Amino acid sequence: MKLRTAxxxxxxxxxxxxxxxxxxYAAIDAVTILRNxxxxxxxxxxxxxxxxxISKGPSVTSEQIVYRRGFSGMRMEYVSPAxxxxxxxxxxxxxxxxxxxxxxxxxxxxxxxxxxxxxTEQAEQSVARKxxxxxxxxKDRIAGQAAYVLVVKPRRADQGPTxxxxxxxxxxxxxxxxxxAPNGTVVSTSYYTRIQYLNDIPDSKFRIDAPDGYRVxxxxxxxxxxxxxxxxxxxxxxxVEPDYIPPGFRLVGAAVEPFRGSHIxxxxxxxxxxxxxxxxxxxxxxxxxFMERLNEGPVRPGRGVYSWKRGPxxxxxxxxxxxxxxxxxxxxxx
Numbered sequence: 001m002k003l004r005t006a007x008x009x010x011x012x013x014x015x016x017x018x019x020x021x022x023x024x025y026a027a028i029d030a031v032t033i034l035r036n037x038x039x040x041x042x043x044x045x046x047x048x049x050x051x052x053x054i055s056k057g058p059s060v061t062s063e064q065i066v067y068r069r070g071f072s073g074m075r076m077e078y079v080s081p082a083x084x085x086x087x088x089x090x091x092x093x094x095x096x097x098x099x100x101x102x103x104x105x106x107x108x109x110x111x112x113x114x115x116x117x118x119x120t121e122q123a124e125q126s127v128a129r130k131x132x133x134x135x136x137x138x139k140d141r142i143a144g145q146a147a148y149v150l151v152v153k154p155r156r157a158d159q160g161p162t163x164x165x166x167x168x169x170x171x172x173x174x175x176x177x178x179x180x181a182p183n184g185t186v187v188s189t190s191y192y193t194r195i196q197y198l199n200d201i202p203d204s205k206f207r208i209d210a211p212d213g214y215r216v217x218x219x220x221x222x223x224x225x226x227x228x229x230x231x232x233x234x235x236x237x238x239x240v241e242p243d244y245i246p247p248g249f250r251l252v253g254a255a256v257e258p259f260r261g262s263h264i265x266x267x268x269x270x271x272x273x274x275x276x277x278x279x280x281x282x283x284x285x286x287x288x289x290f291m292e293r294l295n296e297g298p299v300r301p302g303r304g305v306y307s308w309k310r311g312p313x314x315x316x317x318x319x320x321x322x323x324x325x326x327x328x329x330x331x332x333x334x
Contacts, residue, residue, distance in 0.1 A: 030136040033148050033167055034127060040172040041120050042071045048143065048195040050076075054188050066192075071117045073206035092206040099208050106210040109219045122270075131155060131248075131271070142166045142175040143192040154274065161187065161274060161320035171197055182322040225253025225268055235263045237282050237313065244332035245269055246325055249276075269319075276319020278329075283312050306330055 046068055053061045062084055067075040074091045078084040088099040091113050098107040126132050131154065138149045146169045153162040166176035176191035210216050231254035232239055239254075248271040255266045264281040306326045307316040310333060317326055 028136075028148070030134040030150055031127060033136065033150060033172075034132075034134050034152065034165075035124070036172040037150075037165065037167045037174055038120050038124050038127075041174070042117065044171060044173050045069045045198045045201055046171075046173065046195055047198065047201070048192040050190060050192050052188070052190040055186060067201055067205050069201045069206070071113050073201060073203070074113055075205050088208060090206050090208045092203065097208040099211075099214075104214045105217055106208060106214050107217045107219055139169070140166055143195045145175060145195065146170070147175050154271070166191070173197075179320075181320065187320075225255055228254050228267070231256050231265055235265060237262075237280075239265055239267075240280065240310065240313065240315070240333050241267065242278065242329045242332045243334070244328055246271075246321065246329075274320055276317060276321055276326075276329075279316040279318065280313050283309070283314055 048066045048068075050064045050066045051061065052064065053059060060081075062081060063079040065077040065079060067073070072093045074089075076089045078087040086101045088097075090097045090099075091111050093113045094111055096109040096111050096113075098109065099105075100107065127134070133153050133155055135151045136148060137151050140147050140149050147166040148169055150165045150167060151162060152165065161182065162180040164178040164180060165174055167173070168175055173195070175195065176189070178189050179187045181187050226234075228239070228241075228251065234256045241251075245251075249269045250271070252268050252270050255268065257264050257266075259281055262282050264279055267278040267280075269276050269278070305316065305318050306323075307314065308330060309315070315330070315333065317330055319326070321329075
């Protein structure tokens with residue numbers, strides 16, 4: 001009787017523990033993990049060793065030492081390849097600095113962290129509006145840390161690329177990212193090989209002073225998105241728009257920049273998940289050799305890039321859309 005009673009108790013304990021484990025795992029759902037990751041983007045402090053591979057065109061892999069303090073500080077020191085080794089990028093949330101030793105230049109640019117904050121907020125809105133499909137597909141180890149593996153994609157497959165994230169199960173920091181094109185090709189990969197979490201990082205790490213003998217270049221960067229009506233008044237050519245854009249996308253504004261004696265304008269479209277841009281500039285502004293290629297028909301310089309000629313304008317569409325969608329947008333511009 002005692003043995004039978006003990007068996008019943010042990011069996012009951014096993015069932016309870018199994019149920020508890022199942023409940024705990026179920027409580028960590030995919031959307032909660034993604035929200036925690038987005039929250040950590042603006043708060044976490046750490047230093048890490050990063051490897052990045054860009055697969056568009058010729059594949060390029062680089063390695064960096066990274067310092068990150070949420071949205072208030074970021075620093076990247078390039079270790080390889082040889083052409084980038086020694087370059088440093090630092091951003092204190094107000095000004096970005098790019099040190100280029102081979103040119104003895106310190107380039108000052110608008111903060112990229114401000115853009116990162118904006119994109120994170122847009123992603124949070126997309127999650128809240130249920131515009132994303134978020135799947136927890138497993139667990140892994142990255143940089144010595146246990147990680148959840150998430151696949152995040154738009155609800156409609158034709159509205160943008162898929163992203164795969166490896167997220168620290170304790171700190172919620174994004175340890176690895178893959179950008180995957182609609183055809184399943186991995187466009188870029190970035191991951192940490194080691195990471196050390198810190199309580200804080202001093203402000204000095206996110207600023208760069210020009211060394212002796214260096215020239216300082218100040219890049220004001222894009223002037224921001226303007227209403228299309230205002231952009232039309234800034235250029236001397238007729239701005240064209242597509243009659244077709246994929247469902248869910250909308251025009252959010254236009255960027256106008258000086259370009260080879262004229263201007264280049266970029267119309268920005270987004271669905272709060274992904275985006276594409278339509279660039280246009282007069283024929284005279286492009287390199288003559290490239291114009292010769294355009295005169296023969298549309299040119300695809302790289303994945304997600306489509307250039308063609310329409311009357312006196314040169315048009316280029318850039319975005320992570322399927323090729324048939326890109327072609328349909330281009331053909332709708334009369």
